[in-house]
Amino acid sequence: DPDRKTEVVLLACGSFNPITNMHLRLFELAKDYFHETGKYKVIKGIISPVGDAYKKKGLISANHRVTMAKLATKNSDWVEVDDWESCQSEWLETLKVLRYHHQKILSADVTNSLQDAVPITKLGRKRKQEPNRHEPIKKKNQSPVVKSVPQVKLLCGSDMLESFGVPNLWKLEDITEIVEKHGLVCISRAGNNVQKFIYESDILWRHKNNIHLVEEWITNDISSTKIRRALRRGQSIRYLVPDVVRAYIEKNRLYSPESEDRNAGVVLAPLQKYASDPKSSQALN
Amino acid sequence: MGNPPWPLRLFRRSYRTPLSPFGTQTSGAVNFLARSLLRASQADLPHAASTTPAPQGPPSVTAGNRKFGRSPPGRYQVIEGIMSPVSDRYGKKGLVSARHRVAMAKLALETSDWIRVDPWESEQDTWTETVKVLRHHYNEALRAFQSKKEFTRNKHPMESSAGDSLSCQQPVLPELKLLCGADFLQTFKTPNLWKEEDIKEIVGKFGLVCISRAGSDPSQFIQESDLLSKFQHNIFLVREWIQNEVSATQIRSALCRGLSVKYLIPDSVIAYIVQHNVYTAESERRNEGHLLQPLRLQNPTINPLRD
Numbered sequence: 001d002p003d004r005k006t007e008v009v010l011l012a013c014g015s016f017n018p019i020t021n022m023h024l025r026l027f028e029l030a031k032d033y034f035h036e037t038g039k040y041k042v043i044k045g046i047i048s049p050v051g052d053a054y055k056k057k058g059l060i061s062a063n064h065r066v067t068m069a070k071l072a073t074k075n076s077d078w079v080e081v082d083d084w085e086s087c088q089s090e091w092l093e094t095l096k097v098l099r100y101h102h103q104k105i106l107s108a109d110v111t112n113s114l115q116d117a118v119p120i121t122k123l124g125r126k127r128k129q130e131p132n133r134h135e136p137i138k139k140k141n142q143s144p145v146v147k148s149v150p151q152v153k154l155l156c157g158s159d160m161l162e163s164f165g166v167p168n169l170w171k172l173e174d175i176t177e178i179v180e181k182h183g184l185v186c187i188s189r190a191g192n193n194v195q196k197f198i199y200e201s202d203i204l205w206r207h208k209n210n211i212h213l214v215e216e217w218i219t220n221d222i223s224s225t226k227i228r229r230a231l232r233r234g235q236s237i238r239y240l241v242p243d244v245v246r247a248y249i250e251k252n253r254l255y256s257p258e259s260e261d262r263n264a265g266v267v268l269a270p271l272q273k274y275a276s277d278p279k280s281s282q283a284l285n
Numbered sequence: 286m287g288n289p290p291w292p293l294r295l296f297r298r299s300y301r302t303p304l305s306p307f308g309t310q311t312s313g314a315v316n317f318l319a320r321s322l323l324r325a326s327q328a329d330l331p332h333a334a335s336t337t338p339a340p341q342g343p344p345s346v347t348a349g350n351r352k353f354g355r356s357p358p359g360r361y362q363v364i365e366g367i368m369s370p371v372s373d374r375y376g377k378k379g380l381v382s383a384r385h386r387v388a389m390a391k392l393a394l395e396t397s398d399w400i401r402v403d404p405w406e407s408e409q410d411t412w413t414e415t416v417k418v419l420r421h422h423y424n425e426a427l428r429a430f431q432s433k434k435e436f437t438r439n440k441h442p443m444e445s446s447a448g449d450s451l452s453c454q455q456p457v458l459p460e461l462k463l464l465c466g467a468d469f470l471q472t473f474k475t476p477n478l479w480k481e482e483d484i485k486e487i488v489g490k491f492g493l494v495c496i497s498r499a500g501s502d503p504s505q506f507i508q509e510s511d512l513l514s515k516f517q518h519n520i521f522l523v524r525e526w527i528q529n530e531v532s533a534t535q536i537r538s539a540l541c542r543g544l545s546v547k548y549l550i551p552d553s554v555i556a557y558i559v560q561h562n563v564y565t566a567e568s569e570r571r572n573e574g575h576l577l578q579p580l581r582l583q584n585p586t587i588n589p590l591r592d
Contacts, residue, residue, distance in 0.1 A: 021548040028545035075552060218535050218549065221528035230527070240527060242548075243396055 005041040007150035008034055010185060011101055013085070013094050014160075015224065016049045017059055018249060019069045020241045022222040023047070027079050030155055030185045033214040043150065045079035046101060053091040054269050058228060058260045062086035064252065071244040091269035094154065095174040098182050102152040109150055153212070154178060158188035161211075162197055164204070168274040172203070179207040187214045231255040364459060366400035367422060374412040376578045379537060379569045383407035385561060392553040412578040415463070416483040419491050423461045430458050462521070463487055467497035470506060473513070477583040481512065488516040496523045498530065540564045 010030050016023060027045045034040035049065045050056075062083070069081040085097045161184065164175050178184065188194045194213060198204040204211060222240045230237050232255065237246055249255065267275075370386045371377075383404070390402040406418045413421075470493070473479055487493065497503050507513045507520060531549045539546050541564060546555060558564060 024548040028547050032544045218532075218539075219528050219530040223527075226527045238397075240529065 004148075005039060006148050007043045008040045009044045009046060009101065009105055009150055009152045010042060010155040011046045011048060011098060011152050012155040013048050013097055014050060014156075015054070015056055015059055016047065016065050016069050017056075017224045018065065018227060018241060018245060018254070019047070019072045020222045020224055020227055021239075022220050024072060024076075024079070024242070025216070025220055026155055026157065026187050027076075029187050029214050029216055030212075031078075033185070033212065042078070044105075045076070045155075047073065047079065047081045048085045048097055048101075049081070049083070051086045051088050051091060053089065055091070055263045055266045055272075056268060057263045057266075058225075059263060060254055060259050064248075064254055068245045068248055071248055072242045074244070091273070093171070093174055093270070095178055098152055098154060098178060102182065105150050105152055151183060153183040153185050155185045156187070158186055158192050158194045158197075161186045161188075161194060164201070165197070168271050168277075169268075170270070171274065171277070176203055176207075179204060179210050183210040183212070185212045185214065187216050189216055189219060228255045228260060232257055232260065364399070366397075366464070368394065368400065368402045369406045369418055369422075370402070370404070372407050372409050372412050374410070374578055376412070376572050376575050376581070378572045378575075379534075380572060381563055381568050385557075385563050389554045389557055389563075392557055393551045395553065412582075414480070414483055414579070416486050419461060419463060419487060423491070426459055426461060460492065462492040462494050464494045465496070467495060467501055467503045467506075470495050470503050473510070477580050478577075479579075480583075484512060485516075488513060488519055492519040492521070494521045494523060496525050498525050498528050537564050537569060541566055541569060 010027060012023065012026060014023070031042045031045070034042050047069045049062060049069055050059075052059065052062050066081060066083045066086055073079045073081055082101070084100060085092055164170050186194060198208055198211060227237050227240060230240075231249065237249075241249075368390050370383055370390060371380075373380065373383050387402055387404045387407055394400050394402060403422070405421060406413050473484055495503055503522060507517055513520065536546050536550060539549075540558065
């Protein structure tokens with residue numbers, strides 16, 4: 001019964017400097033995983049590139065990163081790019097981005113439910129949220145059913161999960177809310193240490209049912225760092241990033257030794273923010 | 286570095302490359318790996334479709350030619366890459382019709398201006414030994430080269446543009462090398478799979494370019510083989526630092542399970558697979574229990590279930 005399935009939105013935060021085929025694979029793997037459980041239905045994927053205020057070394061302008069992500073997802077019918085986070089003048093905690101999208105989905109969902117009660121079918125709106133075109137008609141005939149609320153889950157690789165342990169990078173209360181109220185989908189390679197990492201943290205262990213671990217059997221090590229390195233060395237990145245992204249990078253000469261030096265010596269925004277905050281130095285355990 | 290019998294006026298333009306896999310075909314022991322070796326822009330590569338007359342020296346679009354590695358920098362220029370899908374007669378489990386495999390390779394290479402698919406091998410009635418395929422393409426290259434030589438000899442010599450690497454007085458015969466992964470190299474060990482004289486010719490006369498991933502080093506394997514170590518000057522090892530191990534087997538397995546392969550193989554290839562329903566549980570069972578053709582040829586009395 002499709003109505004019984006929990007709707008899930010996958011949110012990926014990160015630098016996307018540049019976006020690679022590996023990033024795009026995360027979405028596909030997560031979607032397949034949720035589909036196979038039979039309990040969830042992935043309705044949307046969101047790529048949210050971080051703002052320039054993050055101050056990571058080598059981070060080029062958000063405009064380019066957002067544009068490349070959009071080019072990369074042009075052919076996707078369910079993954080889109082959201083630039084809200086990148087437009088903020090200050091760096092935003094991941095949790096705030098999660099909350100923002102959660103709120104957005106909720107209000108869209110409420111609007112949809114209201115529309116269900118109205119006899120006029122507004123298919124346009126529906127299609128944006130649910131790719132299955134038949135659903136609106138079906139709902140119209142049913143008496144209003146309390147459907148479970150769509151969930152927004154943070155999609156990431158094992159590196160992000162393990163970064164929870166980096167001092168002053170995350171606030172403990174943020175991590176708690178992320179895994180408790182939203183959920184994590186972590187894609188990792190076979191033979192990783194993620195399960196052990198979760199085991200060693202009381203907070204993560206407590207909410208392990210909301211931390212979905214997906215194993216990636218096809219080893220895919222296309223990190224943005226390696227892409228930038230290859231570009232600096234004049235090596236090809238063909239077939240590692242979507243061709244439109246490669247063309248865009250080439251046309252705009254985006255990555256160079258100079259661009260890699262951006263923010264050199266600058267402290268990463270969260271580290272700067274939390275260095276003085278006693279809450280963030282709380283151990284993950 | 287070995288000394289080829291002819292002057293080598295070829296220039297290498299880059300060292301290593303990231304691996305770019307296409308896992309859609311199985312072609313015997315050769316996985317379909319496409320790589321781009323250009324450091325300079327695509328424009329530097331002599332273009333098959335180029336309409337501007339090249340200064341003296343062929344924009345040779347003949348046989349694939351790679352030579353790089355720890356040799357002196359700047360010596361070679363890759364002018365072409367050829368993908369040669371194996372014939373259906375190879376008899377490997379799960380091997381779908383060559384018609385599809387060639388079509389998919391063509392789709393995958395649509396955006397490449399220097400790699401092409403050559404269906405010659407797939408069109409042969411019988412399975413063709415790798416060395417014969419190499420010979421065929423080499424002969425084709427030779428033929429093209431000789432006709433170009435005639436052509437340039439009959440024309441007025443043109444002013445060569447400054448600094449152009451191909452503006453040598455004599456058009457140079459390109460070399461043809463077999464491109465493979467480390468797993469392919471290992472198959473030389475498999476009993477009855479290769480004829481020793483074939484290996485000798487492949488490695489000695491033509492040359493091997495072997496792409497291996499970070500952490501694995503085939504040089505030991507080469508050292509342990511008398512035959513290979515004799516020709517190690519002609520075996521070029523390229524380290525692939527950006528791991529991207531998409532095997533065709535995994536792709537087929539994912540497809541049969543209804544899992545996504547998007548971003549692992551080109552969209553155009555995925556569309557083709559869907560449209561023609563290429564990979565199914567049934568296609569996976571093809572040639573099940575059959576012996577690989579090369580094994581069958583070497584020793585016809587072998588238990589057919591051995592593969």
